[in-house]
Amino acid sequence: MRAIIKNGIGVFHPQGFLDGDAAESMLSIDDIKATENSEASMILVSLKKVIFFNKNGLETFVRMLKKVHKSNNAIVGFCDYDIKKFNSIINFFQNELSFSLFKTYEIASLFAQNYDKQNKNVLVYSDDKSQRAAMAIELHNNGHNPIIAQSKAEFKEKSAKKDTYDMIIEDSYIGQMDSNISSRVTGNAIIYTLSSYLDADTTNKFNIAYHTNSLKIGFRLFIFECYTVKSMNIHALNFFSKIATYAAEYNATICFVGMTYEKTPIKFKETLEDCGIMFFERLDDILEDKELLHELGASKAVAGKDKKGLNKALVSELPKYIDATVATINMMTNAKATKESAQIQTIDIKDKDDKLASSIGFYGDLEGMIMLAFPKKIAKKACEVLIGEETDDIELILDALAEFVNIIGGKVKSLLSNENIKVKITLPRTYENVDELLEVAQDKKGVQVDLSFEDDKFLFFLTR
Amino acid sequence: MITKEQIDSFIQRIPPAPKVLQETINLLDNGELTKAAKTASQDVAFNAYIQNLVNKPAYGLQHQVSDTSQIFSLLGIPKCKQIIYSYILTLLSPEKWSLFELDFIKFKELQANISGKWNLILEHLKIVDKSVQSSISLLPASLIVADALFKERIDDVKLLKETKNLDYNTILKRICGIDIFDLCEEISKKWGMDENVGEIIQSASGVKKSEKKDIEYLGKWMHLLLFYEFSKPVFIEAGLNDFIDFQIDFVDEIYEDFMMVINGATK
Numbered sequence: 001m002r003a004i005i006k007n008g009i010g011v012f013h014p015q016g017f018l019d020g021d022a023a024e025s026m027l028s029i030d031d032i033k034a035t036e037n038s039e040a041s042m043i044l045v046s047l048k049k050v051i052f053f054n055k056n057g058l059e060t061f062v063r064m065l066k067k068v069h070k071s072n073n074a075i076v077g078f079c080d081y082d083i084k085k086f087n088s089i090i091n092f093f094q095n096e097l098s099f100s101l102f103k104t105y106e107i108a109s110l111f112a113q114n115y116d117k118q119n120k121n122v123l124v125y126s127d128d129k130s131q132r133a134a135m136a137i138e139l140h141n142n143g144h145n146p147i148i149a150q151s152k153a154e155f156k157e158k159s160a161k162k163d164t165y166d167m168i169i170e171d172s173y174i175g176q177m178d179s180n181i182s183s184r185v186t187g188n189a190i191i192y193t194l195s196s197y198l199d200a201d202t203t204n205k206f207n208i209a210y211h212t213n214s215l216k217i218g219f220r221l222f223i224f225e226c227y228t229v230k231s232m233n234i235h236a237l238n239f240f241s242k243i244a245t246y247a248a249e250y251n252a253t254i255c256f257v258g259m260t261y262e263k264t265p266i267k268f269k270e271t272l273e274d275c276g277i278m279f280f281e282r283l284d285d286i287l288e289d290k291e292l293l294h295e296l297g298a299s300k301a302v303a304g305k306d307k308k309g310l311n312k313a314l315v316s317e318l319p320k321y322i323d324a325t326v327a328t329i330n331m332m333t334n335a336k337a338t339k340e341s342a343q344i345q346t347i348d349i350k351d352k353d354d355k356l357a358s359s360i361g362f363y364g365d366l367e368g369m370i371m372l373a374f375p376k377k378i379a380k381k382a383c384e385v386l387i388g389e390e391t392d393d394i395e396l397i398l399d400a401l402a403e404f405v406n407i408i409g410g411k412v413k414s415l416l417s418n419e420n421i422k423v424k425i426t427l428p429r430t431y432e433n434v435d436e437l438l439e440v441a442q443d444k445k446g447v448q449v450d451l452s453f454e455d456d457k458f459l460f461f462l463t464r
Numbered sequence: 465m466i467t468k469e470q471i472d473s474f475i476q477r478i479p480p481a482p483k484v485l486q487e488t489i490n491l492l493d494n495g496e497l498t499k500a501a502k503t504a505s506q507d508v509a510f511n512a513y514i515q516n517l518v519n520k521p522a523y524g525l526q527h528q529v530s531d532t533s534q535i536f537s538l539l540g541i542p543k544c545k546q547i548i549y550s551y552i553l554t555l556l557s558p559e560k561w562s563l564f565e566l567d568f569i570k571f572k573e574l575q576a577n578i579s580g581k582w583n584l585i586l587e588h589l590k591i592v593d594k595s596v597q598s599s600i601s602l603l604p605a606s607l608i609v610a611d612a613l614f615k616e617r618i619d620d621v622k623l624l625k626e627t628k629n630l631d632y633n634t635i636l637k638r639i640c641g642i643d644i645f646d647l648c649e650e651i652s653k654k655w656g657m658d659e660n661v662g663e664i665i666q667s668a669s670g671v672k673k674s675e676k677k678d679i680e681y682l683g684k685w686m687h688l689l690l691f692y693e694f695s696k697p698v699f700i701e702a703g704l705n706d707f708i709d710f711q712i713d714f715v716d717e718i719y720e721d722f723m724m725v726i727n728g729a730t731k
Contacts, residue, residue, distance in 0.1 A: 001706075004629045013629045015710040016695035025697035026705070049710045051691070051719060331620040385638045386628055407627050414619075 001026045003035050009112050010040035015049035020056030032064050036071045042112040043068050048080035055092040065099050079108045086171045101173040111138050120144045120166040125155035134174045189221040195228040198236035213426045216361050220252045220297035231263035244275035253296045257283045314368050324411035332385045337453040347441040347461050349434050357437040358405040358430045364423035371461040373434050378456045402428040485548050492541050501536035513551050522580030542597035549601035550575045557608050562615040565702040575604050585685050588725045595658035602665050606644040631709040645669045670711030688715040688722050
């Protein structure tokens, strides 16, 4: 069984009866390895479709969760349960409860890094005072507005006014875990949350592969939230200087917000400013100022350093990328997509209106990026199997499009691995209009392939 | 990916029930147990099958029996009918499975487990209807159909499944507009089974509501029985746990009774 990963959250969905034997059959060593390598920031086991479980059944999953947490610091736990199941888990594990419990997936997603929906008013209650505080801190760090109910009576009273809150949290538990540097995405800006002492260890806690790939797929504004930072030392200063230099190569902007200088030398700020890092007092100073956001690059993604264009290795594998795309269309729609023309050029999209686009990058033995631009109705058609029903909800369509391009990425990965070329794929990105895609792809040479599918055309672009 | 034409051609290829067995079923329907046993004994392969099957622990016979007439009288008409349908299914089962990691022995074990437990459930519910007893035989049929339909594009289907948490049945429904339970109903018609067999099978999907309360109630038991069996390690490894989507709310009210019946069987 593999975890389904979406928005950086991986979820296992066991179903039926979960005892020790059944659980072991559900998880193979390969499944655990794949989860460790997934780079998801949260891994959950959903109990929604489990009608029976015992401690042995859960323990198999807990062992996997601990392993994944140890290897990539992901937040791990169970979700989607009722009060009966919640009490059973608490009872089974009592003092050994190191993982988290989230009553629903939606509650879990509030605690996840990379989650792009913020500013939720969240009512929080737990019998345990320290749990209430832990949840509130995590929620606050993730950009939400927690309201704590201090007693069961207060919780009952407050939760009766459901409309006041976007989400109500009860029967949940935050496991004690070493925290990594968390990140989340808002629009096209990535926000990293730093806390306590910034020292040599900061380098280890920072996911440099994630950061690099974010730059590659077009993110251009990175904000480090420092509200709870106590001090910074010279090692951390050197590290952030390097991050700034690297960002400059991509024309990206790095900002620090909420930094104080009681225990950090003010000259550090000057040094970082010399490296191009900008300082603000509050996060909202940036996020609420649309003009400034635009200037800083959060709404445009200018390709800077990365004008590598094509190379022979990439082009020689071109048929595989096209095959993967054509096969995916075929698989999802039962209609055949055919190649009309292929040319090496910079991306050229003639009619930009009413089009959606998506992209996915891959790195490892080969580096590159696949971009697809579709007329909206074709995107809808191509994703029909994933959407399931007739919809005009653009978020749903973009979501399905991300999964669609993820399938293509998965196919490319497996086609290449047949030839011993090992690549990893990035998170898929979608674009509500093609101008955003053009900002990422502009000036880059690549292979543009026009594909036709049931009398409609869509564009495939492969670049580095 | 899988066209309606392919599905139709698959249904066309399903053989009708062999003549001897069809005759046996007709005799059973008329209450002629002895004549039915005599007719059935002409089919050597069926005789070997039924002997092997009823001597499994799931049937709970105290002594080994090897005479077909004896087996028929021990089992009674409804169970005999159910076994004949199971046998017809094994004739249909593929030599090599593609989507599910099954073989002849595992498939037979699944059939024995499901039909044995279904009999216990019906005893508990005090139901002696022949067609209700036979209906369970069609569930393994859905596995054969799914495996055959997905055979050509297994990797694609698996990749699609890994990307979104869809069960194989939902994937088939979204692509072709017809699901495994519909196909089972088609097979039941082709084999001349009673009309309500199809209804029970559809209700066992857990998503298609039946207007008849008693049918829906049976559907719940069948749905939970499926997941009880599909949660066994051998069938999880075979991929059956991913086959259909478990509807926990649908079976919630019968869960405790179900465990009581099943635990009684395993003690």
